[in-house]
Amino acid sequence: xxxxxxxxxxxxxxxxxxxxxxxxxxxxxxxxxxxxxxxxxxxxxxxxxxxxxxxxxxxxxxxxxxxxxxxxxxxxxxxxxxxxxxxxxxxxxxxxxxxxxxxxxxxxxxxxxxxxxxxxxxxxxxxxxxxxxxxxxxxxxxxxxxxxxxxxxxxxxxxxxxxxxxxxxxxxxxxxxxxxxxxxxxxxxxxxxxxxxxxxxxxxxxxxxxxxxxxxxxxxxxxxxxxxxxxxxxxxxxxxxxxxxxxxxxxxxxxxxxxxxxxxxxxxxxxxxxxxxxxxxxxxxxxxxxxxxxxxxxxxxxxxxxxxxxxxxxxxxxxxxxxxxxxxxxxxxxxxxxxxxxxxxxxxxxxxxxxxxxxxxxxxxxxxxxxxxxxxxxxxxxxxxxxxxx
Numbered sequence: 001x002x003x004x005x006x007x008x009x010x011x012x013x014x015x016x017x018x019x020x021x022x023x024x025x026x027x028x029x030x031x032x033x034x035x036x037x038x039x040x041x042x043x044x045x046x047x048x049x050x051x052x053x054x055x056x057x058x059x060x061x062x063x064x065x066x067x068x069x070x071x072x073x074x075x076x077x078x079x080x081x082x083x084x085x086x087x088x089x090x091x092x093x094x095x096x097x098x099x100x101x102x103x104x105x106x107x108x109x110x111x112x113x114x115x116x117x118x119x120x121x122x123x124x125x126x127x128x129x130x131x132x133x134x135x136x137x138x139x140x141x142x143x144x145x146x147x148x149x150x151x152x153x154x155x156x157x158x159x160x161x162x163x164x165x166x167x168x169x170x171x172x173x174x175x176x177x178x179x180x181x182x183x184x185x186x187x188x189x190x191x192x193x194x195x196x197x198x199x200x201x202x203x204x205x206x207x208x209x210x211x212x213x214x215x216x217x218x219x220x221x222x223x224x225x226x227x228x229x230x231x232x233x234x235x236x237x238x239x240x241x242x243x244x245x246x247x248x249x250x251x252x253x254x255x256x257x258x259x260x261x262x263x264x265x266x267x268x269x270x271x272x273x274x275x276x277x278x279x280x281x282x283x284x285x286x287x288x289x290x291x292x293x294x295x296x297x298x299x300x301x302x303x304x305x306x307x308x309x310x311x312x313x314x315x316x317x318x319x320x321x322x323x324x325x326x327x328x329x330x331x332x333x334x335x336x337x338x339x340x341x342x343x344x345x346x347x348x349x350x351x352x353x354x355x356x357x358x359x360x361x362x363x364x365x366x367x368x369x370x371x372x373x374x375x376x377x378x379x380x381x382x383x384x385x386x387x388x389x390x
Contacts, residue, residue, distance in 0.1 A: 001087040001386045002032040004080055004109070006102050008054065008072045008095070010037035012044060013270045015215070016300045018118075018180060019092055023047050025375040026382070034086075036079050038072045050079050069095045080105040087386040088112040096121040096140065099147035106150070112385045115151040117161055120296060127293040128219070148174075152385055155378065159319045160296030178378055180300045181371035182307035183275075184363075190279045198280050207238045208349040210313070211281035213274045214301050216245030221289045223247075224315055224338075226254055229263045231342035237349060239285075242266040242277060278304055282355075283348060284312035290335040295319075306366040309359045311348060313341060323368075329361040 003026055007019040023033045027046035035047060038054030052075035054068055080089075080101070086109045091102025099115050106113035122140035125131040131140065148154060148165070154175050156162050162177050199205040216222050222241060229239045239262060241251075248265070255263050269277070278284065284305030288294040295318030302320060305312045306329075314320060314332045321332030333341045348355050 001383065002083075002085050003034070003382060004083050004086045004089045004105065005033055005035045005092070006076060006080070006089065006098055006105075007035065007092040008038040008069075008076075008098060010035050010039055010041060010049070011271075012041050013272065014268065014274075015271075016180075017271055018300060020044070020047075021181060021183075021371060022375055022378055025372075026379055029379055031379075031382075032085075034083055036076045038068070038076075052076055052079065069097050073097050073101050077101050077104060081108060083109075086111050088114060088382050090114045090116065090382070092116040092118060094119050094121055096144060096147070099151075100143060103147055103150040112152045112382075113150060114153045114155060114382065114385070115147055116155045116157075117165070118157055118298070120161055120164055120293065123164070124219075124293055127291055128289070144168075153381060155381070157298035158296050161298075164296065176377070176381055178374050179369050180298050180303040181374050182303045182366040182369040183371045184307045184366055185371075186275055187279055187308045190276060194276065195280045198276050202240075204238060204240075204280075206236065208234075208236055208283075208345075209238055209240055209281040210283040210285055210345060211240045211242070211277055212285040212287075213242040213269075213277055214299070216241070216243050216248045216251060218247065219289055219294070220245070220247075221287050221315075222251050223254065224287045225285060226251065226258065226260060226263060227338055228342055228345075229260050230258060231338055232262060232345060234346055234349065235262065237262060237345060239263045240266065240277070240281065242269060242274065244268045275304065275308070278308040278310060281310060283345060284308075284310045286312055287315045290315075303366075303369050306362055306369065309363045309366070311355065311358050311362065313345070315341070323365060324362075327361045327365040328358070329365045330358055 005023055010019050011017055012020045023035060026033050033047050035049045038052050040051050040053060041049060052072050054072040088111055089102045089106040091098050093099060102113055102115060122131060122144060126137055131137060148170050155178050156165060156175060157179055159177055162175050165175055166172060212225055225239055225241060252265055286299050286302045288297060295316050302312055311330050315335050317332045324330040
């Protein structure tokens, strides 16, 4: 089958590489894949990649982001129309508008349409106070309903997202849950010598490392890490923050004003380098702002930490808290439990047996989200839609 894959932020070696992993697997099963992205990326063997060359940065203001969405919509539609022999259009949000293009292209091509919901739009920007205009809210909800109705299949990244879609009236048989992936095999290939070299290079060999690796944006609430660091009175515990984003300069200023010597900022690294940092850290950090709507999130870095067998701190409850609790692999904290979280970090450092037990349990949990198993589920879903057999 031929898949026309729409993802404005397609990456191969940094940030979320979910779309790359899916496309790569589809090609390995003798399918054809054309990616239409806004990014300019390196060529990938077997995958046809076309860029709309849409300018976009996390630092952009909201109006500039909207213009970026419009540019991608316009260019991707006319690029997609030229593709021949398409069996299924696979559109991955965000933004929500990518679903509109997927829907229109599927109608033009008279093929199947699959919509992947990575984040709940417009629910999140409305709940966070980003979208306030009542007419814009109505338009976005109407657009969302239209996309869900047109989709032959909807893939969501968490059980919480599925529950929300069911409440919106989407039929259960239309929804499939496929979380982000745990690339367990990759971490088993990182040898101890490479880990030691990385620790020496960072000068953190004797430290207990709590790592955040990802976007430094508003939703990610990295200031929570600075508050946690301020509560941590053990000088051997360090907080390593790796990435770029709109909030970075302000966060560095806060760190310096508070004289937080236990916080280290590093620039964004490649996916391979991020995996190495995860392999040498002791605890992973995945935080969001204090809003119930964000409990449904499916941060790719959380699954990376699980694949590495690392205990992970989250400042929210929801399905990820339930999964960790079920496997005795840690647990979530309420947003207000900053002092308890700092005490938990200290206990993890001092109680070696507890730490090792949780690590083993995390490895069992990660098997539920093993990459090949989940990507195979997506390939089967697409094949079934277009009437192919595996």
